[in-house]
Amino acid sequence: MGSMSNVLQYTYQGYEFAADILESLKDMFAEHSRPAKTEAIKKLMNTHMVDGTPVRDHVLYMMSLFNELDVLGSTMNTEMKVEMVLNSLPPSFANFKLNFNMCKMEMALPELLQQLQTAEGIIKEQKPAGTLHIGESSSGPSGLRERRRSSRRILIRNQQRLTLLESRKEKVINLKGNVSTASKLGIGSGTVRII
Secondary structure (H helix, E strand, C coil): CCCCCHHHHHHCCCCCCHHHHHHHHHHHHHHHHHHHHHHHHHHHHCCCCCCCCCHHHHHHHHHHHHHHHHHCCCCCCHHHHHHHHHHCCCHHHHHHHHHHHHCCCCCCHHHHHHHHHHHHHHHHHHCCCCCCCHHHCCCHHHHHHHHHHHHHHHHHHHHHHHHHHHHCCCCEEEECCCHHHHHHCCCCCEEEECC
């Protein structure tokens, strides 16, 4: 009772057992946990790992959200937590998820974290040497925004190129220039059909 505010001390002066005080406090402050629980669930549902970021950080963040929900009174079994982690992984972990589901594996989150870190190491080794990791150069919200903008620009350029190629699909180009023009384009002299 010594650590309570004066108002609460006065309110609970007549209570004989600490369990009664605790139950009353839970009833009093339970309403405030509902928005916090909603916010934690919202964060959990919107969490997706960005390809190129460490899987350890991602899984630990999700585990902290699970713990927050447990503290707020939400009940979620281990199988559901593992499924949520697996569904938040990027496409580079597709083989891991397939293997996990085909072998009907069951494990706790710490063991899943170890397995994912091992898979991440294998995935990084298998990437070709010329692969560019956009996410490695910058971090934080501003870096994420810049990567998203860059990705959008690349997507728009690729869509424009695809549209241009489709419009030229049935046209035949005659190369009547000299050999140097054809060699600059990387083709021999003659007629080329764009497909």
